[in-house]
Amino acid sequence: xxxxxxxxxxxxxxxxxxxxxxxxxxxxxxxxxxxxxxxxxxxxxxxxxxxxxxxxxxxxxxxxxxxxxxxxxxxxxxxxxxxxxxxxxxxxxxxxxxxxxxxxxxxxxxxxxxxxxxxxxxxxxxxxxxxxxxxxxxxxxxxxxxxxxxxxxxxxxxxxxxxxxxxxxxxxxxxxxxxxxxxxxxxxxxxxxxxxxxxxxxxxxxxxxxxxxxxxxxxxxxxxxxxxxxxxxxxxxxxxxxxxxxxxxxxxxxxxxx
Numbered sequence: 001x002x003x004x005x006x007x008x009x010x011x012x013x014x015x016x017x018x019x020x021x022x023x024x025x026x027x028x029x030x031x032x033x034x035x036x037x038x039x040x041x042x043x044x045x046x047x048x049x050x051x052x053x054x055x056x057x058x059x060x061x062x063x064x065x066x067x068x069x070x071x072x073x074x075x076x077x078x079x080x081x082x083x084x085x086x087x088x089x090x091x092x093x094x095x096x097x098x099x100x101x102x103x104x105x106x107x108x109x110x111x112x113x114x115x116x117x118x119x120x121x122x123x124x125x126x127x128x129x130x131x132x133x134x135x136x137x138x139x140x141x142x143x144x145x146x147x148x149x150x151x152x153x154x155x156x157x158x159x160x161x162x163x164x165x166x167x168x169x170x171x172x173x174x175x176x177x178x179x180x181x182x183x184x185x186x187x188x189x190x191x192x193x194x195x196x197x198x199x200x201x202x203x204x205x206x207x208x209x210x211x212x213x214x215x216x217x218x219x220x221x222x223x224x225x226x227x228x229x230x231x232x233x234x235x236x237x238x239x240x241x242x243x244x245x246x247x248x249x250x251x252x253x254x255x256x257x258x
Contacts, residue, residue: 036159037236038208039174044092044101049138050158050173050218052096053078053127054088054103060096060169063159063217064089065225067140068258069132074216075228075245076115076125084109084127091133094173096160105130110257112250118231119190121197123245125216126257138218140255141226141248148222149248151182155201156220157229157242161213165235169213176208180221181241189233189240197249199227202241209236219244 044050051072053062062078072089079087084106092101108128115122141148154177160170178201186193186200193200201219202209210217210229219227227244234240247254 036157036161036170036174036176036209036214037163037211039157039159039163039176041094042158042173042175043094044173047158047173047175048092048136051089051091052093052160053216054090056086056088058088058103060090060160061213062215063161063213063229064127065218065228066091066133066135066137067225067254068137069135070129071258072127072129073140073225073228073247073254074125074127075118075230076111076123077118077230078216079109079125079127080111080115082109087127089127089129091135096171102133104133112253118243119192121194121245122250123197123230124228124247124250124254126254128257138220138225139223140251141222141224142251143248145222145224145226145248148224148226149180149199149246151180151185153180153221154178155180155226157201157210157214157217158220159210159214159217159229161215161217162211162235165211165237167211178202178208178242186241186243190243193243195246197246198230199244199246200241201227201244202236204238206236206238206240209242211235 049066064072064074087106112122181200183195
C-alpha cells in the first residue's frame with residue numbers, strides 16, 4: 001500500500017489512492033485527472049513534436065511524441081484497451097484551454113504485444129493519425145545509442161500533467177530537466193526495474209519529476225527520444241526516480257509500425 005503508478009490516475013480516486021500502485025483502465029482514460037513537478041512553462045513552438053492525448057470531449061489524459069508525420073509514440077498503459085475512435089491527438093497547443101493547434105483523429109492503436117502492466121515493462125504504443133502533420137518530428141534512440149543512457153545525462157521531460165502527486169492539473173505545457181540514474185540506483189528503488197526495458201531519471205533528493213497525466217510523454221537527450229513516461233512511486237519523492245520505457249530497446253518494433 002505504499003507505491004503509486006503515478007502517471008495516469010482516475011481523478012475521483014486520486015486523493016484516496018495516492019499511495020497505491022494503480023493504473024487507470026484505458027477505457028476510462030477520458031475521465032482521468034490530467035504536469036511536470038518542479039517544471040517551468042514550455043512552448044510547442046520550441047518542442048513541436050510533443051503532443052497530448054485527449055478523449056473525444058477534449059479531456060487530456062496522457063502525452064506523446066510525434067516521431068513521424070502521422071505517428072505518435074506513447075505509453076501502452078495510456079491506450080491499452082482503448083479504441084482509436086475514442087482517442088484524439090492534440091498538436092501545437094500549449095494551453096489546454098485554448099483552441100490553438102490541431103486536433104487529429106486516431107485511426108489505429110498498436111500496443112506492444114508483450115505489454116501486461118507498466119511495472120513489467122513493454123510500456124510502449126504507437127498511434128497512427130488520420131493525416132500527416134506539418135511538423136518537426138523527434139528521432140528515436142537506437143540500440144547503438146548506449147551513450148545517451150549514461151547516468152548523469154540531463155534529460156528533458158515535458159507534459160501537461162499534475163504538479164504534485166494527486167494535485168491539480170496544469171493548464172499549460174511544462175518542462176524540466178532530470179538526470180538519468182544508474183541501473184543500480186533504480187534497481188535499489190524498484191525491484192521491478194529492468195535495464196533492458198526501462199530507464200530511470202530523477203534527482204536523489206527528488207523535487208522534479210513527471211506525474212499524473214504525463215504518461216506517454218517524452219524523455220529526451222541528445223536530440224532523440226530515449227524514453228516514454230511510464231511509472232514510479234509517487235511524484236518527485238526522494239529516492240524514487242521516475243521510470244520510463246527504454247525506447248532504444250523497442251526501436252525495431254516501433255520502427256516496424258512507422
